[in-house]
Amino acid sequence: MKVLDWNRNVIVVGEVGQAHDGSLGTAHAFIDAIADAGADAVKFQTHIAAAESRTDEPWRVNFSYQDDTRYEYWKRMEFTAQGWAGLRRHTEDRGLAFLSSPFSLEAVELLRRVGVAAWKVASGEVTNVQLLEAVARTGRPVMLSSGMSSWAELDGAVERLRGAGAGPLAVLQCTSAYPTAPDRLGLNVLGRIRERYDCPTGLSDHSGTIYPSLASVALGGRVVEVHVTLSREMFGPDVPASVTSDELRTLVDGVRYIDAALAAPVDKDAVAVELAPLRTIFGRSLVVRRPLPAGHVLTAGDLSAKKPGGGIPPERLEEILGSRLRRALHADEPLCDRDIETAPRA
Template identity: 30%
Template sequence: MKNTFITAEAGANHDRNEFQAFKLIDEAVRAKADAVKFQTYSSETLYSKYTPDFAGYNNITKLIKDIELPRSWQKTLKSYCDDNGIEFISTPFDEKAVDELYELGVKRFKIAGFECTDPRFVKYVASTQLPLIISLGIGTNLDTMLQIRNWILEVNDNPNITFLHCNNAYPTPYKDINLGHMQKMMTFPFARIGLSDHTEGILTPPIAVSLGAEVIEKHYTIDRTLPGPDHPFAIEPDELKDMVDNIRLVETMMGIKDTKYTKSEKEFSMARRSVIVIGDVKKGDVITKDNVTTKRPLLVDSIPAEDYYNVLGKHFIKDLSDDMILMNGDFE
């Protein structure tokens, strides 16, 4: 059975409230996610102060300043994650963040979809030699995936890469999630493939896992009605738990049958069909379509219906009554 790596994306939904950040970790632990992920950025290094308004965002530099993760929290948040058995991840958005997180001892780095086409930054993150999870998001295609790998190979000759199919609309309409593209990504052998999902609700991630996704990332919040850019499209704690449970359920469905009966089917095997006698027959009679048919049940030593044509032309070696089940030893 596969074990999907599930990241609960807290992102900026801490709202610069440290208690709320701890609560987000608690909910990720309760949901049994594998990791909880924050984001480490500074307004000054993320956007130019001359950035115009876009996508409904006004004064983007102030908005980012208002939701920055205080970097002094990172050590405490990681320690709290360690104590609670969940992996701490934070997406870096500048070189200082990369250095800080590396010093904290994170196990892997995440590169966001908007940053994945910046070779300067991608190479800086890859130079840490840590495993990379990279959202292949806006403005990318399969060729971009190859290009990113080539950038990484310039600084790491044996990289551990996971690419996440991603649509960078918040929220992503279902018609734009394009899970078929994720499956095309799986044809490349040099990376694990998963999904960073921004659709509303919890339907999409389990479907992605059923299609082969090995990593899932999903934004969540304590309360979707809280103010802030990432709360409205995020899922709430009970939904996060249901999503993880559904993914684990899907994993149990992905087995390959290697026996005639599954364990659960064995008690129903008698409901299959056997060869059944029509009318009374005598020892020596030839078995024909006129004196045998097929019906339920199938017994341990009866002749299964699939062998019906194989017994035609053989001879009964004992008298049998109408509707009796033909057994091994009744003919030759």
């Protein structure tokens, strides 16, 4: 089973959610698409209707053409234990970590038997005490989403997870809006999460673009989770909040690039020494604008800064004003220290 280590590199999670629309074959197609894009993990949602919802659960948005109730929709989204095991095997065969968000204690038990690399606790489950403790007791890593939670609720969830023995914890900033507008992303929260809980943070993004995830990595996020769609023309309520598999590839490339850059801090003084030959080529030297005789006292109007470097650099201009030439110079000839007699300072 692939191990997720967000302290070693940024983890990119492709979220399938309900985009398979109840088709096991489509779910497998998502695994291949997310693997081909170079992500680290694929995440599903495990719904067991009878354990999760009452039959009168209201629709958030009634999008279904075939389900009269939300309960019927969750029922249609269920896979058998055998189906889930097949998804896990396929995921691991493609080199990805297999994740799923459980939405009931029965779903936790099902996934425990199937095997998950880490748990993802969805935003709506942050106050579900029984589910938090069941997840924590497995000792596996946990990604906790915060899309609907106050700080007090998150405090309680983090304390409970840690107290019940959860593995390494990452708390993700999230806004439960589909799609999420730029002014509601909450990128400012990433640093507060990291400081408040002394743990890695990241972004569970519903914007439908790659930009917030890239920004979150630049701000120190260690986990990026985005909904994925195979096409903008696919059916499903999450399509507007998803990135395409091609966009996911671009996102992964950007995340790897930014992560590598942040892992290699630059010493500006050391770089200046290393690039000294280029400084000579691209730098400038003070030259005389016109022919000047020996004994001439230099003024600002006598001098210009021109490439290449190697002579007296322009930053010494004020230092040499008032100096007397020891020899005659022709136009564009660079000044050297041996050419001038520095004027005494008052």
